Amino acid sequence: MKSTRSFILLLSLLVGQTAFCQIHEYGVLMGFTNYFGSLNEVASFKQVRPAAGMFYRYNIKYRGAWRTSFTWGQAQFNDNSVINSWNQQRNLSFRSNIFEASTMIEFNFFKYDKDSKKHWFTPYIATGLSIFFFNPQTQYNGKWYYLQPLGTEGETDPSYSGVKPYHLYSFAIPMVGGFKFSFARFWNVAIEAGLRQTFTKYLDDANGRYPSYVDLPGGSTGLAAALSNRSAGGADGAQIGLQRGLGVFDKYLFCSITISYTVMKLRCPTVSGGNTYR
Numbered sequence: 001m002k003s004t005r006s007f008i009l010l011l012s013l014l015v016g017q018t019a020f021c022q023i024h025e026y027g028v029l030m031g032f033t034n035y036f037g038s039l040n041e042v043a044s045f046k047q048v049r050p051a052a053g054m055f056y057r058y059n060i061k062y063r064g065a066w067r068t069s070f071t072w073g074q075a076q077f078n079d080n081s082v083i084n085s086w087n088q089q090r091n092l093s094f095r096s097n098i099f100e101a102s103t104m105i106e107f108n109f110f111k112y113d114k115d116s117k118k119h120w121f122t123p124y125i126a127t128g129l130s131i132f133f134f135n136p137q138t139q140y141n142g143k144w145y146y147l148q149p150l151g152t153e154g155e156t157d158p159s160y161s162g163v164k165p166y167h168l169y170s171f172a173i174p175m176v177g178g179f180k181f182s183f184a185r186f187w188n189v190a191i192e193a194g195l196r197q198t199f200t201k202y203l204d205d206a207n208g209r210y211p212s213y214v215d216l217p218g219g220s221t222g223l224a225a226a227l228s229n230r231s232a233g234g235a236d237g238a239q240i241g242l243q244r245g246l247g248v249f250d251k252y253l254f255c256s257i258t259i260s261y262t263v264m265k266l267r268c269p270t271v272s273g274g275n276t277y278r
Contacts, residue, residue: 022114025057025065025188027260033073037250038206039092040077047081049074049095051254057106059262062113065106067126073098075134075203075252090244091230094147094204096136098252100196102174104128114182114262121181130172130196136205138227145227147205152228153244154211161215163208170200172252180258190258198250206245213240 032048034040040047053071060066076095079087110122136147148168154161178192201207210229213220229239 022059022262022264024263025059025260026263027055027057027188027258029053029055029069029071029256029258031254031256033075033098034253034255035075035077035203035250036252037077037204037248038201038245039079039087039094039204040082041246042082042084044077044081047076047078049076051256053100053256055258055260057260062111062119063108065108067104067106067128069100069102069104071098071100071102071254073100073252073254077204089231091232092138092204092206092244094136094138094206096134096203098132098134100130100132100172102128102130102172104174104176106176112180112182114185114188114264120183121179123179124177124190126174126176126178126194128174130174131169132172132196132198133169134200134203135168136203138205140223140227145223147227148202150224150227151216152205152211152224153208154215156217156224157215161211163211166200166202166207170198170203172196172198182262186262186264188258188260188262190260191256192258193253193255195251195253198252201245201247201249203250203252204245207247208243208245210239210242210244 031051033051034045034048036043051073053069055067055069058066074097078093079090104126105128106124106126108122108124111119112122113119137144138147154163155165158164174194174196176192176194178190180188180190182188213225216222216224216228218224
């Protein structure tokens with residue numbers, strides 16, 4: 001009887017010391033995308049578009065994590081959305097799907113432990129590297145046209161215009177901030193915003209100057225000319241050589257709510273009272 005009580009006491013101590021660690025985490029996100037660049041130089045939020053994605057987070061103890069994510073969003077803007085006479089005169093517009101893969105390191109400001117009633121929330125920041133793919137379009141006479149093949153700034157004739165065709169992919173530096181908390185032990189919710197500083201000036205297909213019509217497929221009467229210069233009186237060629245874009249690297253923003261599930265891994269107590277992973 002005495003040995004039985006001793007065994008029960010020992011088992012109780014072991015169970016009492018046994019804990020779980022939070023290593024692997026899988027989640028999804030939903031939110032919106034906003035673009036900043038030559039068309040949206042005033043940081044307007046009038047044309048936000050949807051965003052969605054999924055991610056994997058490898059938690060590094062309680063203060064950090066490594067995250068890999070795949071995100072889709074749509075960037076869109078129209079010069080007519082800005083109360084600025086120059087933008088409205090230029091009259092450009094675009095939309096583009098963005099497919100992004102990113103890897104980031106996260107830092108938690110507070111200790112974040114799902115097994116703790118005290119450390120169940122924290123603000124956090126993250127940064128890393130992203131690669132994304134895009135393909136700007138615009139609507140003309142009720143139809144959507146991809147802009148890159150048309151070379152609206154003379155890219156189809158670089159020997160004459162000096163402007164090379166741009167790639168439909170680029171890299172970006174993500175700068176993310178958010179707030180997360182745990183609920184129901186295995187689940188986490190976060191609200192975050194992440195600005196992407198890209199290394200392309202053509203997310204919106206606008207960077208430099210209006211080209212000469214001889215640089216464009218079809219000349220002054222072709223589709224490229226119509227989409228290159230959409231301002232009033234553009235057909236007369238008076239704006240050739242004038243500024244069309246701002247010549248700045250574009251940016252886009254993902255704002256989202258994330259929900260994730262943590263795979264809790266059992267930690268076994270050691271003789272010294274510490275824990276090892278099992």
